[in-house]
Amino acid sequence: MSKSTAVSPQAVHVAARNLFASQGYRGTSMKDIAQVLAVSAPSLYNHVPSKQDLLHSIMNVAMDRALGALSAALEGVTDVADQLRRATEVTVLDFLENPAEVTVCNTEIRSLEDPFRQAIIDKRDAYGRRILDIVERGCAAGTFDVAEPRVASFAILEMGNNAKAWFDPRGQYTAGEVAALYGSFALRIVGHREGVSP
Amino acid sequence: MSKSTAVSPQAVHVAARNLFASQGYRGTSMKDIAQVLAVSAPSLYNHVPSKQDLLHSIMNVAMDRALGALSAALEGVTDVADQLRRATEVTVLDFLENPAEVTVCNTEIRSLEDPFRQAIIDKRDAYGRRILDIVERGCAAGTFDVAEPRVASFAILEMGNNAKAWFDPRGQYTAGEVAALYGSFALRIVGHREGVSP
DNA sequence: CCTACCGATCGGTAGG
DNA sequence: CCTACCGATCGGTAGG
Known part of the structure; x- marks a missing residue:
């Protein structure tokens, strides 16, 4: 160990x-x-100033990595369905590839004290806002058909959250294949025609 | 307080x-x-034997309540699409109506010591198994069309998990209406024709 | 239901 | 990088 x-x-x-x-x-x-x-x-x-600083550092690095990966995945992608698929895939990939960080971010926000706490919440909200933007644009363009874009975006963001708990990197599927499945689920949730995976 | x-x-x-x-x-x-x-x-x-017993009691009551509600919701329902819709609705309703228990179940399994721990995990797995059964039966009957029933059932179970964080009982929607939205998402994920909500 | 108290453990500092 | 140590807090018990 x-x-x-x-x-x-x-x-x-x-x-x-x-x-x-x-x-x-x-x-x-x-x-x-x-x-x-x-x-x-x-x-x-x-090496580190305090235990609390360590927690903040872990969560901050994780959030910046996730936000950066989302931006990179969407770069140059103009079709709104492609955007939602890619955003969902990169989100699930982040969950699968960084299970420890994601677990800490999910369960220890309450342990963060308040100068740090709000900054992390803001970054998490910014991530969710970007998913919601895509869903709203798809609805406005008539490409998506879903009654409540806000609820749909929450569902999309959340549905892969626990995949790290059952995913086995040496199992039947690669992380990319699992991410692709969730990408197709996302398109189905928003009512996009053809949400079946490759 | x-x-x-x-x-x-x-x-x-x-x-x-x-x-x-x-x-x-x-x-x-x-x-x-x-x-x-x-x-x-x-x-x-x-009044209570120990702090650890208190934790186990909270989680055990929550799991039994959830399993009982699932059984009650499915009683007499034969159509597999109705089963999935109802199972999803009752799951999300449980999340919305018992946010504290659900949070404890989600975040404190690691704090449970081992005579208790496995019993709770078994109940949680039994719940998931029942959702998977419905999805698999729907696929076998040709009513659903989804590549990976197991992954789909995990997504369905997980997608409403954080709804308690943003849901406002005095807001625009009732808990029942939010649950109905998630029920329609579930049918869409499994590729059932007509997953749009009422 | 209380006070008094137990041994253990905690995050962090002093000082080198 | 270490040992020695600080005040605080923990779950739980004794005894009434």
Whole structure:
């Protein structure tokens, strides 16, 4: 379990992320993190200012990565159905490829104190807003047909959230194939003609 | 915030459920629970055996309620599309009407110790299995058209999970109307002809 | 239902 | 990077 050699802010970040995901923020002590890195707990404070800062850093890196991946996936894509498919795929891919960060973001917002807390909520809301924008534009263009774009966008964003819990990277499907399935579900939810997967 | 008079196992259960949902199991002390009930922390042990037992009780009650509601909703319903719509509606209704229990079930399985833990996981899996059964029967009957029934059933089960976070009981829609929207999404995901809501 | 109290553990600091 | 240590808090018990 331990992976000594070369303690760094990065290494502390990774150890904390994994422990926070499996045991929770309050269920993880600085000593637990230190043990993974084979050092004493006080030594961690040479690399990170506090446990709370560590939590914020983990969530902030995760949100920036997700927002960046969403932007990259939509670059140059003009068809609104393609946009929704790609946005859904990149969202699910992020869930599958970064299960620990996503778990921390999902379960530990309440453990974040308030200078940090609102900043993370704002980024999460910005992500949701971008999905909603796509759904609304598709409805306005007559490409989508769904009674409540806002509810539909929440459903799309949420439906893949727990895929990391059952997904097996060495199983029947690749992460990309699972993401493609969810992309087709998204198009079906918004009532786009032809939501069947490749 | 406090609600004194008549401390009972029930009252402790309710106070603990609300605090576990908002602050987490490890972030809630027995003293916190006692304060809501306006008694001292040791007094709680006259009503409940331990904090861990309290957590298990909250999750077990929630799972039994959800499983019972699912059975009741499906009673006498023979059409497989109606079954999926009703199962999805009752699932989302449960999420909206019991937000605190659902939050605890979603975030605190890791805080449950192992005699209790597996029993809760088994009940959760049984719930998911019943949704999957409906999707598989619909596919076998040719009523549904979806490439991966298993993935579809996970998506259906998950898509309403966070609805409690944005749903406002005094807002534009009733819980029943929101549930109906998700019911139509479920039918669309499985490729049933006509998934548009009433 | 209370006060008094137990051993254990926590995040973080001092000082080197 | 370490040991030694701080004040605070934890779940739970004793005893009434």
